[in-house]
Amino acid sequence: MIFKVFYQENLLEVPVREATKSLYVEADSVQAVRSQLADRNYNIEFVQEVTGAHLEYEQQNEDFELETR
Incomplete structure (x- = not known):
C-alpha cells in the first residue's frame, strides 16, 4: 500500500500549514509508516492511504517520489 x-520537519516547532511537507511511503500499515520514519525526528501530522484515482493523480505530480523500505 502507498x-x-x-509532516513538519522539526519535531519541536509548532505545526504551521504553510510549512507542512509531504512524502509518499510504501508500507503495510499506518503503524509501519510511522515506524519507518521514526528515526527522522519528523512531527507527523497525518498519514493517508492513497489508492485508485487519487494515487494516479498524485503520481502525476513532479514531486512524487516513493520511499520503500
Whole structure:
C-alpha cells in the first residue's frame, strides 16, 4: 500500500500549514509508516492511504517520489 505522509520537519516547532511537507511511503500499515520514519525526528501530522484515482493523480505530480523500505 502507498501512504501520503503530512509532516513538519522539526519535531519541536509548532505545526504551521504553510510549512507542512509531504512524502509518499510504501508500507503495510499506518503503524509501519510511522515506524519507518521514526528515526527522522519528523512531527507527523497525518498519514493517508492513497489508492485508485487519487494515487494516479498524485503520481502525476513532479514531486512524487516513493520511499520503500
